[in-house]
Amino acid sequence: MAKASLRDIRKRIVSVRSTQQITNAMKMVAAAKLRRAQESILATRPYATKMLEVLSSLAARTSAEAHPLLARRKSRWVEVVVFTSDRGLCGAFNMNLILRAERFMEEERAKTEEIALSFVGRKGRDYFRKRKVVMRREYVNYFGKVDYLLGSRIGQGLVQAYSEERVDGIYLLYSEFRSAIQQRVILEKILPVTPSSPRAIGPVAVEYLYEPSESEILDKILPMYVEVQVYKALLESLASEYGARMTAMENATNNAAEMIEKLTLVYNKARQAAITKELIEIVSGAEALK
Numbered sequence: 001m002a003k004a005s006l007r008d009i010r011k012r013i014v015s016v017r018s019t020q021q022i023t024n025a026m027k028m029v030a031a032a033k034l035r036r037a038q039e040s041i042l043a044t045r046p047y048a049t050k051m052l053e054v055l056s057s058l059a060a061r062t063s064a065e066a067h068p069l070l071a072r073r074k075s076r077w078v079e080v081v082v083f084t085s086d087r088g089l090c091g092a093f094n095m096n097l098i099l100r101a102e103r104f105m106e107e108e109r110a111k112t113e114e115i116a117l118s119f120v121g122r123k124g125r126d127y128f129r130k131r132k133v134v135m136r137r138e139y140v141n142y143f144g145k146v147d148y149l150l151g152s153r154i155g156q157g158l159v160q161a162y163s164e165e166r167v168d169g170i171y172l173l174y175s176e177f178r179s180a181i182q183q184r185v186i187l188e189k190i191l192p193v194t195p196s197s198p199r200a201i202g203p204v205a206v207e208y209l210y211e212p213s214e215s216e217i218l219d220k221i222l223p224m225y226v227e228v229q230v231y232k233a234l235l236e237s238l239a240s241e242y243g244a245r246m247t248a249m250e251n252a253t254n255n256a257a258e259m260i261e262k263l264t265l266v267y268n269k270a271r272q273a274a275i276t277k278e279l280i281e282i283v284s285g286a287e288a289l290k
Helices: 002-061 093-108 122-129 148-163 214-289
Strands: 077-083 114-120 134-139 171-181 182-191
Touching: 002 134, 002 171, 002 214, 077 122, 077 148, 077 214, 093 114, 093 122, 093 171, 093 182, 093 214, 114 122, 122 134, 134 148, 148 171, 148 182, 148 214, 171 214, 182 214
Parallel strands: 077 114, 077 171, 114 134
Antiparallel strands: 171 182
């Protein structure tokens, strides 16, 4: 029994050490990808933030009838685009977004006729596919291929749906990257464009002069605004996933090291006990032969 027990403990130590090597490798890969994703989101944030400010100010100075994307309607049909990951092993990253989506649906159910979900990432789609929710679009297996073209394609679909009055409000639900150990779930409304508050505009609302014309400018800049905000959400989600995965794998690596240490202690104790038992048996046999 002692030998079998020692053999089992040795196998367990080898197995945990192998797992530790895998989690450590995954942590280093996530850390390398995080650096690139962090550089991308830090470069994109100022542009997306300023564009949001300009469009919000523009919406406050322009009538809602000037463009379909400015039209504010009663929220009968709402769409939420949920950004999750395609793979797991990233801690509570996906579950935090899923729980926020479920809470939003519960809060808005009495105010709307229909809440539809679109998914960027396989984890969110797979979770809600088993539940009774309306699913519009899905974009899966996109990580590693995030670029402006993807954001533009998703944004154009949202613009078309709102312009054709198939939805009355569109939200983005994603994880904002703060640091490798901190991500914040964000739910923001991108359509219709929300006007700035009077305090933000100032006491005097300055009118804009449009060249070549108001309609042509709005036709160009409003769809671009949606595309940029979607692209920003993609980059935020990508960086957040890598940060969450790096943290999760680091914790798993540390836990494996602690387990190896404990198993090694158990192994040494069992081995010492087996040696002591054999010595006692040898001494007892020698005494019996006298």
